[in-house]
Amino acid sequence: MPSLLIADHQNTALVPATRNAATACAALGEETHILIAGHDCTAAAESAAKIAGITKVLIADSPAYAHLLAENTAALIARIGSAYRHILMPATTNGKNILPRAAALLDSSMLSDIIAIKSPDTFKRPIYAGNAIATVQVADERILLSVRATAFDPAAESTTAAPIEPIEAGEDLGISRFEREELSKSDRPELTEARVVISGGRGLQSGENFQLLYDLADKLDAAVGASRAAVDAGYVANDLQVGQTGRIVAPQLYIAVGLSGAIQHLAGMKESKVIVAINKDPEAPIFQVADYGLAADLFQAIPELTTKLP
Amino acid sequence: MQILVPVKRVVDYNVKVRVKPDGSGVELDNVKMAINPFCEIAVEEALRIKEKGHATEVVVASIGPAHCQEQLRSALALGADRAILVQTDSTPEPLTVAKLLKALIDREQPGLCILGKQAIDGDNNQTGQMLAALTGWPQATFASEVTLNDDQAQVTREVDGGMQTLSLKLPAIITTDLRLNEPRYAALPNIMKAKRKPLATLTPEELGIPIEHRLTTLKVDPPPQRSAGIMVESVDALLDKLKNEAKVL
Numbered sequence: 001m002p003s004l005l006i007a008d009h010q011n012t013a014l015v016p017a018t019r020n021a022a023t024a025c026a027a028l029g030e031e032t033h034i035l036i037a038g039h040d041c042t043a044a045a046e047s048a049a050k051i052a053g054i055t056k057v058l059i060a061d062s063p064a065y066a067h068l069l070a071e072n073t074a075a076l077i078a079r080i081g082s083a084y085r086h087i088l089m090p091a092t093t094n095g096k097n098i099l100p101r102a103a104a105l106l107d108s109s110m111l112s113d114i115i116a117i118k119s120p121d122t123f124k125r126p127i128y129a130g131n132a133i134a135t136v137q138v139a140d141e142r143i144l145l146s147v148r149a150t151a152f153d154p155a156a157e158s159t160t161a162a163p164i165e166p167i168e169a170g171e172d173l174g175i176s177r178f179e180r181e182e183l184s185k186s187d188r189p190e191l192t193e194a195r196v197v198i199s200g201g202r203g204l205q206s207g208e209n210f211q212l213l214y215d216l217a218d219k220l221d222a223a224v225g226a227s228r229a230a231v232d233a234g235y236v237a238n239d240l241q242v243g244q245t246g247r248i249v250a251p252q253l254y255i256a257v258g259l260s261g262a263i264q265h266l267a268g269m270k271e272s273k274v275i276v277a278i279n280k281d282p283e284a285p286i287f288q289v290a291d292y293g294l295a296a297d298l299f300q301a302i303p304e305l306t307t308k309l310p
Numbered sequence: 311m312q313i314l315v316p317v318k319r320v321v322d323y324n325v326k327v328r329v330k331p332d333g334s335g336v337e338l339d340n341v342k343m344a345i346n347p348f349c350e351i352a353v354e355e356a357l358r359i360k361e362k363g364h365a366t367e368v369v370v371a372s373i374g375p376a377h378c379q380e381q382l383r384s385a386l387a388l389g390a391d392r393a394i395l396v397q398t399d400s401t402p403e404p405l406t407v408a409k410l411l412k413a414l415i416d417r418e419q420p421g422l423c424i425l426g427k428q429a430i431d432g433d434n435n436q437t438g439q440m441l442a443a444l445t446g447w448p449q450a451t452f453a454s455e456v457t458l459n460d461d462q463a464q465v466t467r468e469v470d471g472g473m474q475t476l477s478l479k480l481p482a483i484i485t486t487d488l489r490l491n492e493p494r495y496a497a498l499p500n501i502m503k504a505k506r507k508p509l510a511t512l513t514p515e516e517l518g519i520p521i522e523h524r525l526t527t528l529k530v531d532p533p534p535q536r537s538a539g540i541m542v543e544s545v546d547a548l549l550d551k552l553k554n555e556a557k558v559l
């Protein structure tokens with residue numbers, strides 16, 4: 001039985017985590033169909049058709065799916081989902097919002113944030129902020145899985161395109177309405193896709209001081225992230241929070257600046273390849289996970305680092 | 311209007327959780343337990359809505375062993391009006407929790423149900439969305455601002471890349487994110503008063519929902535440990551290591 005991948009996308013493009021989830025689908029050993037529910041979403045469907053391993057693209061194009069409202073989208077997944085054994089979606093905020101609703105409509109079990117597939121019914125996922133990894137077996141006819149993107153490589157591009165098949169859209173249930181969104185604009189790479197991430201904590205002391213990290217980020221083509229304390233204090237936007245309850249990142253290089261390394265923060269970054277910590281307190285817990293630690297005042301170390309980089 | 315707030319008893323967020331040597335689970339003996347932080351935020355939001363005159367009663371509910379009474383009493387001390395414990399010694403899965411909460415909603419007929427976005431033990435982030443499906447109600451997850459007027463809720467949500475605002479027809483399901491509010495502390499007289507507030511106990515059987523188990527945890531492992539790193543003395547030394555040893559620059 002084929003697997004169904006639910007794409008996260010912005011109509012004109014796929015959210016990259018969709019490609020990582022496609023790799024998880026491939027590991028299930030069946031062919032993969034991908035659903036694009038959206039509005040004016042042909043461009044997203046065309047890029048989905050070129051993901052290696054996708055054998056069919058289902059497109060449901062309707063204003064009802066313009067903002068991937070959970071009510072309408074989950075109803076669509078429930079309508080077509082009974083033909084599949086596995087239904088996957090990346091664990092983005094859309095995936096987390098929509099997939100559990102679809103699971104309950106299908107009276108099926110769901111596992112969140114899977115990081116490994118042991119067999120078609122057995123999966124690994126982190127619990128307790130990543131302090132433990134559970135291996136869970138699912139005894140259910142149908143299994144819904146949200147996929148932690150950092151645990152799977154993005155699927156390759158295919159030279160041939162899978163066929164795109166329009167499916168009937170459902171009605172707008174009309175119980176919720178999209179009002180507006182404010183998306184942060186940045187010329188820097190996206191947090192979850194960047195090769196280098198520089199995160200600041202309460203030690204930065206103000207939003208203005210984050211400029212020090214932006215200057216360094218410009219030299220390294222890095223994304224900037226933050227601890228919860230820095231976000232709560234209003235230094236930077238909410239969606240920069242890295243951690244158990246924020247974004248999960250695993251870049252080649254993670255530079256933690258003026259943040260202590262609470263377990264909730266570590267949960268979001270400790271799979272990074274190389275971790276650097278810069279903190280004036282040599283006892284800060286962040287040094288326990290850092291490959292390279294520098295006990296120094298960030299207000300001296302960061303400008304010096306920026307100046308000395310080419 | 312009644313607001314129903316499901317609260318979960320979990321290991322306190324300050325505890326460094328350890329995996330049992332036999333891999334059967336995590337060490338929970340003599341560990342400090344607390345209300346799940348996101349549920350505390352949910353209780354606070356419900357109280358604020360009531361204080362603004364948009365609700366008449368805040369009911370808190372927990373599903374779990376008799377010990378959950380402690381967390382329900384804490385929620386009553388914060389200001390909730392009454393509590394319901396659905397008592398069971400088995401650990402129900404999110405779908406079953408959602409079914410039990412749906413049965414409670416059928417009995418209590420709240421106009422709004424506010425849950426935490428995730429419980430910090432299982433990190434599932436599923437129950438609110440599943441409950442919304444079972445009730446057929448609209449949902450706004452990861453809320454950072456909630457405004458009620460007439461029969462609508464306007465909710466600003468924390469999403470990848472920024473903020474999104476939805477309006478929902480009541481009754482509705484809302485799940486809380488960290489920045490929705492800062493929960494109050496319970497004052498001592500309220501802790502005393504909470505002891506006399508009503509706390510009803512029900513069983514899953516009385517609600518007509520059998521506890522099923524479709525998920526089996528085969529084992530629990532500690533996460534892979536990172537090998538110990540080194541301290542460097544200067545920015546120059548750091549740059550040298552990143553270039554020549556780690557080769558990431």
Ligand SMILES: Cc1cc2nc3c(=O)[nH]c(=O)nc-3n(C[C@H](O)[C@H](O)[C@H](O)COP(=O)(O)OP(=O)(O)OC[C@H]3O[C@@H](n4cnc5c(N)ncnc54)[C@H](O)[C@@H]3O)c2cc1C
Pocket residue numbers: 200201202203204226227228229230241242243244245246247257258259260261262263264265268278279280281284296297298299323347348430
């Ligand atoms: C339910 C829940 C969920 C949470 N989820 C998250 C999450 O997803 N992500 C997250 O990050 N946190 C999360 N937290 C919060 C977490 O517990 C910590 O409170 C938070 O990570 C601390 O942020 P911080 O390290 O910036 O601040 P602090 O712990 O205050 O650390 C500041 C650090 O800066 C250093 N410093 C100060 N000045 C300088 C200087 N001049 N130069 C160098 N170093 C300096 C200090 O030595 C200190 O170590 C959560 C908490 C709860 C309860």
Ligand SMILES: Nc1ncnc2c1ncn2[C@@H]1O[C@H](COP(=O)(O)O)[C@@H](O)[C@H]1O
Pocket residue numbers: 315316317318319346348349352371372373374404407424425426427428429430432433434435436437438
């Ligand atoms: N056993 C439980 N008792 C009461 N509420 C629960 C229980 N389990 C989950 N919830 C609610 O559902 C939210 C999300 O939990 P979860 O889906 O398990 O991450 C929690 O913050 C609670 O509001």
